[in-house]
Amino acid sequence: MREIILIKNGELALKGLNRKNFEDALVKNMRHRISDLGEFKFIKAQSTIMVEPLSENADLHEAFERLKKVFGIAGLSRAVACEKNMDEVLHFTCEYLKDSFNMSRTFKVNAKRSDKSFPLKSPEICAITGEKILTDFPHLTVDVHNPDIIVTVEIRDREAFIHGNQVKGAGGMPVGTGGKAALLISGGIDSPVAGYMIAKRGIILTAVHFASPPYTSELAEEKVHRLLKKVSEYSGRLNLYTVPFTELQEAIRAHCPEDLFTLVMRRLMMKISSVIAKREGCGALVTGESLGQVASQTLSALQCTDDAALLPVLRPLIGMDKDEIVAVSRRIDTFDISIEPFEDCCTVFTPRHPRLKPELEKVIMAEQKVLAAFPEDIIEATAKAATLTVIG
Numbered sequence: 001m002r003e004i005i006l007i008k009n010g011e012l013a014l015k016g017l018n019r020k021n022f023e024d025a026l027v028k029n030m031r032h033r034i035s036d037l038g039e040f041k042f043i044k045a046q047s048t049i050m051v052e053p054l055s056e057n058a059d060l061h062e063a064f065e066r067l068k069k070v071f072g073i074a075g076l077s078r079a080v081a082c083e084k085n086m087d088e089v090l091h092f093t094c095e096y097l098k099d100s101f102n103m104s105r106t107f108k109v110n111a112k113r114s115d116k117s118f119p120l121k122s123p124e125i126c127a128i129t130g131e132k133i134l135t136d137f138p139h140l141t142v143d144v145h146n147p148d149i150i151v152t153v154e155i156r157d158r159e160a161f162i163h164g165n166q167v168k169g170a171g172g173m174p175v176g177t178g179g180k181a182a183l184l185i186s187g188g189i190d191s192p193v194a195g196y197m198i199a200k201r202g203i204i205l206t207a208v209h210f211a212s213p214p215y216t217s218e219l220a221e222e223k224v225h226r227l228l229k230k231v232s233e234y235s236g237r238l239n240l241y242t243v244p245f246t247e248l249q250e251a252i253r254a255h256c257p258e259d260l261f262t263l264v265m266r267r268l269m270m271k272i273s274s275v276i277a278k279r280e281g282c283g284a285l286v287t288g289e290s291l292g293q294v295a296s297q298t299l300s301a302l303q304c305t306d307d308a309a310l311l312p313v314l315r316p317l318i319g320m321d322k323d324e325i326v327a328v329s330r331r332i333d334t335f336d337i338s339i340e341p342f343e344d345c346c347t348v349f350t351p352r353h354p355r356l357k358p359e360l361e362k363v364i365m366a367e368q369k370v371l372a373a374f375p376e377d378i379i380e381a382t383a384k385a386a387t388l389t390v391i392g
């Protein structure tokens with residue numbers, strides 16, 4: 001039996017003239033994501049892409065699992081390919097879908113005929129296939145409204161494909177079609193989710209993490225690597241810049257009023273991230289902030305941090321509740337890593353009474369005192385000192 005994967009394009013089907021670029025980007029991403037699983041051929045046809053293993057040892061099962069996480073795909077199914085005649089179609093339908101039929105109670109047949117010269121019309125294909133299934137699997141009944149399994153028979157130009165239920169794809173747009181953005185990633189629950197959501201819109205991610213050893217442990221950094229590895233299953237390979245933040249945090253503690261610690265720290269993060277982001281060709285910064293979640297995420301606090309950024313700040317979680325964010329983090333499998341108890345640089349220096357309605361001028365004055373404690377341009381110097389790790 002010759003098994004393949006059928007990919008149904010997502011939103012990109014809407015993209016008119018841009019469609020080819022989007023499809024090319026999608027194929028490139030798919031190819032890259034399964035490149036270590038053996039040789040595969042990608043064939044584009046009629047708003048589907050066919051992924052066909054070329055070598056015996058190509059791992060179709062794992063390829064299917066990985067492709068479920070590639071953005072730009074609305075749905076995907078494993079299918080069997082056969083010759084375009086009804087004898088073959090009936091034989092392979094009953095053989096290939098045997099296990100699914102045995103586990104189902106109801107079914108429906110759906111036929112698609114892109115080869116209009118095929119002697120039977122779609123309703124006839126459905127009727128003949130349905131009859132054969134009822135004969136071979138007498139425990140099944142037809143249910144056209146809510147079947148356990150939808151059997152699809154596709155008569156294409158060169159051959160026929162048969163498959164059972166389609167699996168939902170990751171949706172969104174192919175990564176790389178929307179430019180690049182820098183994700184500020186902590187070890188928390190929110191920022192990995194924010195990265196996932198922005199990558200879903202077709203954006204390539206570069207990650208920036210601020211580490212303050214010895215206040216923060218190596219384990220905290222390693223946790224960020226593991227979180228990004230999970231995100232990269234969706235976003236594709238990404239660069240992580242780890243920024244040495246200890247000196248600046250100590251300077252904040254030495255020179256700022258305690259109630260402004262967090263805001264000044266967040267402004268410095270924005271400034272340093274902006275330098276790194278521009279250097280990497282990013283058009284925006286991304287954070288996991290959500291309105292009202294903590295003191296540094298009130299409207300006036302966000303105004304303070306925005307003011308320090310040199311690029312637009314995207315906050316995809318801004319209107320989400322914590323439980324909604326947690327639901328996504330569970331789905332993308334980052335939640336269990338996020339809740340591991342390693343201190344990150346924010347928690348170490350958290351003030352007891354953060355300012356809820358900070359005044360921008362006061363925050364800027366406090367920040368200037370911190371920056372003045374260094375002889376050189378500490379923003380540029382710190383951005384330059386960031387170390388690069390490639391993830392995924």
Ligand code: ATP
Binds near residue numbers: 208209
């Ligand atoms: P998260 O769950 O993402 O840590 P949070 O709700 O704990 O978010 P904060 O700690 O105030 O909120 O951080 C807000 C945002 O600032 C984070 O979502 C992240 O984008 C960024 N951020 C916080 N700490 C760091 C860090 N150490 N390195 C890089 N970015 C950070």
Ligand code: MG
Binds near residue numbers: 186187188344346
């Ligand atoms: Mg945090």
